[in-house]
Amino acid sequence: xxxxxxxxxxxxxxxxxxxxxxxxxxxxxxxxxxxxxxxxxxxxxxxxxxxxxxxxxxxxxxxxxxxxxxxxxxxxxxxxxxxxxxxxxxxxxxxxxxxxxxxxxxxxxxxxxxxxxxxxxxxxxxxxxxxxxxxxxxxxxxxxxxxxxxxxxxxxxxxxxxxxxxxxxxxxxxxxxxxxxxxxxxxxxxxxxxxxxxxxxxxxxxxxxxxxxxxxxxxxxxxxxxxxxxxxxxxxxxxxxxxxxxxxxxxxxxxxxxxxxxxxxxxxxxxxxxxxxxxxxxxxxxxxxxxxxxxxxxxxxxxxxxxxxxxxxxxxxxxxxxxxxxxxxxxxxxxxxxxxxxxxxxxxxxxxxxxxxxxxxxxxxxxxxxxxxxxxxxxxxxxxxxxxxxxxxxxxxxxxxxxxxxxxx
Amino acid sequence: xxxxxxxxxxxxxxxxxxxxxxxxxxxxxxxxxxxxxxxxxxxxxxxxxxxxxxxxxxxxxxxxxxxxxxxxxxxxxxxxxxxxxxxxxxxxxxxxxxxxxxxxxxxxxxxxxxxxxxxxxxxxxxxxxxxxxxxxxxxxxxxxxxxxxxxxxxxxxxxxxxxxxxxxxxxxxxxxxxxxxxxxxxxxxxxxxxxxxxxxxxxxxxxxxxxxxxxxxxxxxxxxxxxxxxxxxxxxxxxxxxxxxxxxxxxxxxxxxxxxxxxxxxxxxxxxxxxxxxxxxxxxxxxxxxxxxxxxxxxxxxxxxxxxxxxxxxxxxxxx
Numbered sequence: 066x067x068x069x070x071x072x073x074x075x076x077x078x079x080x081x082x083x084x085x086x087x088x089x090x091x092x093x094x095x096x097x098x099x100x101x102x103x104x105x106x107x108x109x110x111x112x113x114x115x116x117x118x119x120x121x122x123x124x125x126x127x128x129x130x131x132x133x134x135x136x137x138x139x140x141x142x143x144x145x146x147x148x149x150x151x152x153x154x155x156x157x158x159x160x161x162x163x164x165x166x167x168x169x170x171x172x173x174x175x176x177x178x179x180x181x182x183x184x185x186x187x188x189x190x191x192x193x194x195x196x197x198x199x200x201x202x203x204x205x206x207x208x209x210x211x212x213x214x215x216x217x218x219x220x221x222x223x224x225x226x227x228x229x230x231x232x233x234x235x236x237x238x239x240x241x242x243x244x245x246x247x248x249x250x251x252x253x254x255x256x257x258x259x260x261x262x263x264x265x266x267x268x269x270x271x272x273x274x275x276x277x278x279x280x281x282x283x284x285x286x287x288x289x290x291x292x293x294x295x296x297x298x299x300x301x302x303x304x305x306x307x308x309x310x311x312x313x314x315x316x317x318x319x320x321x322x323x324x325x326x327x328x329x330x331x332x333x334x335x336x337x338x339x340x341x342x343x344x345x346x347x348x349x350x351x352x353x354x355x356x357x358x359x360x361x362x363x364x365x366x367x368x369x370x371x372x373x374x375x376x377x378x379x380x381x382x383x384x385x386x387x388x389x390x391x392x393x394x395x396x397x398x399x400x401x402x403x404x405x406x407x408x409x410x411x412x413x414x415x416x417x418x419x420x421x422x423x424x425x426x427x428x429x430x431x432x433x434x435x436x437x438x439x440x441x442x443x444x445x446x447x448x449x450x451x452x453x454x455x456x457x458x459x460x461x462x463x464x465x466x467x468x469x470x471x472x473x474x
Numbered sequence: 475x476x477x478x479x480x481x482x483x484x485x486x487x488x489x490x491x492x493x494x495x496x497x498x499x500x501x502x503x504x505x506x507x508x509x510x511x512x513x514x515x516x517x518x519x520x521x522x523x524x525x526x527x528x529x530x531x532x533x534x535x536x537x538x539x540x541x542x543x544x545x546x547x548x549x550x551x552x553x554x555x556x557x558x559x560x561x562x563x564x565x566x567x568x569x570x571x572x573x574x575x576x577x578x579x580x581x582x583x584x585x586x587x588x589x590x591x592x593x594x595x596x597x598x599x600x601x602x603x604x605x606x607x608x609x610x611x612x613x614x615x616x617x618x619x620x621x622x623x624x625x626x627x628x629x630x631x632x633x634x635x636x637x638x639x640x641x642x643x644x645x646x647x648x649x650x651x652x653x654x655x656x657x658x659x660x661x662x663x664x665x666x667x668x669x670x671x672x673x674x675x676x677x678x679x680x681x682x683x684x685x686x687x688x689x690x691x692x693x694x695x696x697x698x699x700x701x702x703x704x705x706x707x708x709x710x711x712x713x714x715x716x717x718x719x720x721x722x723x724x725x726x727x728x729x730x731x732x733x734x735x736x737x738x739x740x741x742x743x744x745x746x747x748x749x750x751x752x753x754x755x756x757x758x759x760x761x762x763x764x765x766x767x768x769x770x771x772x773x774x775x776x777x778x779x780x781x782x783x784x785x786x787x788x789x790x791x792x793x794x
Contacts, residue, residue: 143756149545167760171541249631257739258757303630305651305740315631440760448741455653455740 100130101376104145105159106138106361107397115396123383129376131157139258142167145366149173154366156377159206162194163259163430163439165362169202170437175365177201180378186387191402194429195362197436203362204385207399209328210427211267211356212419217340219248219322227344232351233271233290240299243322250299251323252315254307255291255454261447263357263430264309264325265291267346269446270428271354276435276442279449280461280468286349288453288460295454305454327359328420329398343419345426358427360399400424438471445470528774534767544763556764560772565742565750569769573746573776576661577725583665584721585714588672593702595673596680606677613670621734624663625650628735650736653743660732660744667731668724672717679713680706712788719784723777747773 103120110116117133124131134155136144142164148154154173168174177184177200184192184204195203220227223246225239240250254264268291269276274284294300304312309326316324317337325346334341348354363384365377383389390406393399400420401407407421431439445467452458458466535556543549560566595606612620627634628649636646649659683706691701707714729748732738738745738753745753747769755766 139756143761146541146544146761167541171545173545257737257741301631302646302648302651303632305648306625306736318632437760440758444758451739452741455651455743457653457741457743 100132101127101157101373101380102155103131103133103157103159103380104141104155105133105135106141106161107159108135108137110135110396115392119384119389119393119396123380123389126383127376127379129380131380145173146171149366152369154368156365156368156373157380158364158366159361160203160364162205162358162360162362165195165202165364166197166431166437167440168364168366169197169200173366174202175367175374177204180365180374180381182378182381186405187402188404188425190425190427190429191358191360194358194431195364196431203364204381205402206361206363206385207390207394207397207401208358208360208424208427209399210358210420210423211264211325211327211346212423213251213344213346214316214324214326214330214334215342215344216316216319216322217342219243219246219319222246223248223322225322227342230344230347232347233349236347237290237294237299240294240322241297244297244299249301249321251294251325252301252307252312252321253304253325254309254312255304255447255450256306256308257447257451258308259443259447260309261450262443263359265446265450266430267325267354267356270356271346271348273349276439276446278468279442279446279471280464283349284464285461288450288464291450292453292460305451328400328424331398331420343416345419345423353422353426355426355428356423357430358424360402442471531767531770531774534763535771537764539763541760544761549764552764556768557772560765560768565745568742569745569747569750572657572744573726573748575657576664576728576746577722579661580664580668580725580728581718581721583661584668584672585718587665587669588717589676589710589714591669591673592676592680593706595677606673609673610670612667613674617667617730618734620667621663621731624659624666624731625735628659651740653740656736656740656744660735663731663735664725664728668721671724672721675713675717675720676710679710679717682713683709712791715784715788719780722780726773726777726780747776 101124105116107116120131120133138161141160145154145158145160145168149168149171158174160168165174182204184201187205188208191205191208192201195201195205215227220239220243223239223243225242230236230239243250255261265287268287269279269284272283272287272290274281274287278284291300295302295304301315303315307315312324313326313330313333315321316326317333317339319337319339345353346356363381365374365381368374384393385402387403387406390401390403391409394401394406394410400417401410407424411418411421430443431437435442448470449458449460449463449467452463453460536552536554537543537549538552538555539549591609595602626632628636630636630646630648630651633649635649639645639647647655649655687705687709688701691705696704727748728746729752732744732746732749733752736744738749751766751769751773753766754762754769
């Protein structure tokens with residue numbers, strides 16, 4: 066009796082021990098002959114997508130099998146931080162550009178200099194987003210940015226000529242005409258996350274404001290522009306909670322004249338069945354407003370075991386090479402970071418010309434000499450936008466508090 | 475097995491043991507060992523999945539973490555600096571207030587509606603079982619589905635709720651995007667999700683009340699309301715207490731519904747301690763793990779206090 070109970074107990078103990086053993090016997094990611102791991106933020110691109118195929122081809126060309134894992138973009142940052150802490154970072158990491166300087170500061174990423182990656186052909190304004198203290202930490206795979214999509218039918222119905230929209234005043238006048246014609250004006254995303262700041266920046270920079278002083282008179286004029294649009298009913302109240310995806314869904318109803326959205330919606334625009342045009346976001350008193358650059362960098366996280374670095378470098382070079390960039394950027398609906406490929410993209414699809422111009426005018430979010438301080442400014446900024454649009458604070462008061470908050474951190 | 479059975483009775487003879495006392499002492503240590511061996515899986519589980527994460531969270535909240543020190547180690551000890559920073563943040567009192575309102579209002583309505591429905595279904599009418607099963611749907615749906623559906627229904631521009639209100643001549647209400655309504659909206663969604671849980675537990679509590687008591691009361695001429703007040707409600711008290719406690723712990727930590735519907739906005743109007751903790755730790759490109767962990771620990775303390783109060787009340791009642 067006692068013995069069989071003891072046996073059962075020991076069995077239970079053994080099961081526990083073997084469970085514990087199982088959890089620690091997972092294969093080492095750095096094993097010299099194992100597959101090369103690659104993480105990207107494109108869960109929407111399935112295994113049979115052109116992007117996945119490009120990865121596979123680059124793997125074969127470098128003589129290695131690549132194991133690709135996709136995470137949602139915010140999730141990816143957290144996963145990478147945790148993996149780096151455990152010494153289990155992937156060999157190749159495709160990551161959103163404003164995160165690059167943060168990861169670099171954390172010592173997660175290897176510099177292109179150390180790896181011997183050539184970045185000379187890349188547009189300098191795009192490469193800037195991946196720089197920290199004069200060193201570059203990756204190669205942009207392509208770029209996207211924001212512009213104004215417009216619904217031609219709605220504008221024609223309201224009697225608006227797109228060519229007349231050259232600055233904020235003419236844009237607001239167009240919105241007024243649209244509203245009077247019974248349609249809705251413009252939709253964008255002012256959600257309380259990085260997306261909200263991303264969408265506000267073209268207006269912020271277009272006013273002449275700098276991120277180093279978010280409470281300047283110019284900055285207040287940009288927030289006042291948005292606030293007035295909401296107050297006058299040119300923009301729906303739902304923009305306060307809109308992500309860029311839900312904002313696009315509003316535009317896709319065909320009720321809206323304009324939508325501020327990104328390069329990545331081009332494919333959806335074609336599918337929507339609407340007659341859609343694209344207009345660069347105008348500056349306060351004319352010209353094209355600098356929009357923030359979006360898009361990912363291909364980076365190589367630092368590994369304790371350096372033996373795979375050469376292979377990782379070969380894969381990065383292959384993925385970002387001019388030959389592959391056209392395929393990958395078409396797959397991602399991005400504008401290439403390489404001027405020669407941009408020319409090819411425009412030749413194949415003339416409507417991309419607006420986007421190539423917008424990308425050329427775009428600015429890295431970590432610019433304005435901010436670097437890793439950008440997130441410290443961005444969060445108070447989106448909070449200020451939310452507070453002003455929701456009506457809890459005046460634009461001036463909201464931005465003054467944002468400036469104080471970003472200076473305190 | 476056979477060998478064991480045969481060997482066991484042979485033992486006392488071989489060693490010529492005098493009496494039962496010694497046998498008992500001898501079987502003492504192995505029995506203890508057996509007990510520990512049985513306990514081991516649970517203890518290991520508790521240590522791995524409860525004690526260690528809790529310890530890590532406390533450690534996180536007491537250190538000054540940056541991205542660099544999070545990855546490479548060596549974060550400086552900060553003492554209570556993170557907690558002081560959290561208390562000094564104007565968001566703290568806002569989040570605390572929102573958490574209290576969210577929790578209390580949710581509990582009152584979840585419990586009230588759950589109890590009303592439980593009493594209603596206790597009367598057994600045709601199709602009552604089917605209807606009761608249908609009421610469980612909110613509980614079975616993944617939170618991401620129910621929260622997204624609520625967000626669509628409450629959308630200012632295209633939501634069905636505003637369309638219905640518009641049909642009866644009420645102006646557009648900005649359910650999710652106005653500071654006045656955002657907290658109310660997430661509470662409504664949370665109540666809807668929580669009612670089935672209260673219904674199920676209170677219903678089973680009602681089934682446990684002996685029908686004779688009700689019979690006797692109605693023979694004495696008690697009205698329906700009198701029976702509810704003097705029989706159902708008092709006899710349901712232990713079940714009510716545990717329902718409310720579980721509901722409290724569950725509601726304090728609600729995160730997904732709020733995050734999906736409003737992200738705690740607009741500008742903090744629906745931020746609770748749970749969403750704020752996430753916002754601090756993961757919601758910004760530069761994580762503030764220390765602050766996030768501090769807020770998380772405060773939440774645990776709140777839930778713990780509620781649990782202790784419950785145990786205290788229960789033991790006092792049992793003593794009576």
